[in-house]
Amino acid sequence: MNIKLTREFVQKLPKTDLHVHLDGSVRINTIIDLAKKFNIQLPTMDPGELRKLIVCDEHTRSLxxxxxxxxxxxxxxxxxxxLYRAAYELAEDAANxxxxxxxxxxxxxxxxxxGLKMxxxxxxxIDGLRQAEREFPIETGVIICGLRNMDPTTSIKLAELAVAFKNRGVVGFDLAGSEFNYPAKEHKEAFELSLKNNLNITIHAGEAYGPDSIHQAVHYCGAHRIGHGTRLVEDGDLLNYVNDHRIPLEICIKSNFHTKAVPNIQSHPIDFYIDYGLRVTINTDNRTISDTTVTDEYMLAINELHLDYPTIKNVILNGFKSAFLPYKERVRLINETLRELEELEKSELKTTIKMKENL
Incomplete structure (x- = not known):
């Protein structure tokens, strides 16, 4: 299918973002507005200077x-x-x-x-996201994160919270934070609690630490999806297991470069993962910290890793297939997406034909 993958076209495509952190995606102006309103001391109130302190670039050296x-x-x-405003605005930015x-x-x-209670x-x-859903064409879910560097008992409390809010906005439980020296298996009890209550599991793994981190996420903690998985390529046997069991990877290209999980964009293994048949999804991780959007992430894959439209279409569908939603809701979203993609394809092809006729 000879479709030119312009930024304008990619922005129109229906997409998912399965891996995005709330606190990494707050607008710079919103941070300043909230600081002024609640008399909070920031390092600077100048938007440009604050951006330099928060937003990463190619010179960032580690996670x-x-x-x-x-x-x-x-x-x-x-x-x-x-919290309400940050959630609402994140959904608005995504819907746009x-x-x-x-x-x-x-x-x-x-x-x-x-002093706020969890x-x-x-x-x-959840309320901020629900308000955005009423105003914009987007559906959302919440994933509660345990933190690797905190005591495992804290992860248990967070898992209990996630279970309590299951079917009330929360769709999954995660383990985030620095991987090095903080193995996922130490938080196994929190994941046992989550799994006993039929809660979806995703775990940050294989970003700042090797394949053993992914092995623990899958085999000790029962992960249904892997956050990042950048270093899965280093263990062929585990890679085949993840592929055979259709465990989705939540790939975040730009942040993987910022954290130096990859030395440069061109060396990112996402193109190999896709060619090999893994269930790859493309996500932002942190819109503000990495100065990115879902469209930006797809454009990186297109321009730097040379993914074509059939591949991009498949990755988009992978996102909807991998959503932590009931099966019937996933099917509905996939069918809606397929119809929308077909209409966009027809429109784009008509435009291309007209342009050729006018030459």
Missing amino acids: EEYLRGFDIVNLVLQTKEG ENVRYMEVRFSPILHTKK TEITQSV
Whole structure:
């Protein structure tokens, strides 16, 4: 299918974002507005200077360095209003580039510094997303994150929270944070609790640490999806297991470069994963921290890794197939997406034919 993959066309395509962090995706102006409203001291109130402190670029050297901006952002995410607004605006930004389904992840424990209860925090985020769903053509879910660097008992409390909010906005449980020296298996009890309650599991793994991290996520913690999985390519046997069991990979190209999970975009293994048949999805990770959008991520795959339209279409469908939604809802979204893609393809082909006729 001879379709030119322009940015304008890719932006029109219905898409998913299954791996996006709330606190990594707050608008710079919103951070400043909330700081002024609640009298919060930021390192600077100048938008340009604040951007330099929070937003990463090609000079970012590691995951630890990448994570530093979150401390600033989370200063303003300690109130119900701040959390509600961040969630609402994230869904609005996603809907504006035709993201039809998004799963927003965050760790409520990071938002308790001013006395909010974790139940209040979770509800505020869900309420912000629900309001956006009423106003924009997008559906959303929430993923609660445990944190590798915190005591495993904290992960258990967060898993209990996720279970309590299951079917009330929460669709899954995750383990995030620095991988090195913080193995997932230490948090096994939290995942046992989640699995006993039929909760979906995704785990950050294989980003800053090797395939053993992915092995633990799958075999110790029962992960249904893998966040990143960049280093899965280093273990062929495990790669085949993940492929055979159709465990989706939540690929975030730009942030993988920022955290130096890959030395450059061109060396990212996503094209190999796709060629080999793995269920690959494309996501943002952190819209603000990585200065990216879902469209940007697809354009990187197109321009730097030379993915063609049939491949992009398949990756888009993988996103909807991999959503933490009931089967019937996934089928509905996939059918809607297929119809929309067909209409866009026809429109684009007509435009191409007209342009050729006018030459």
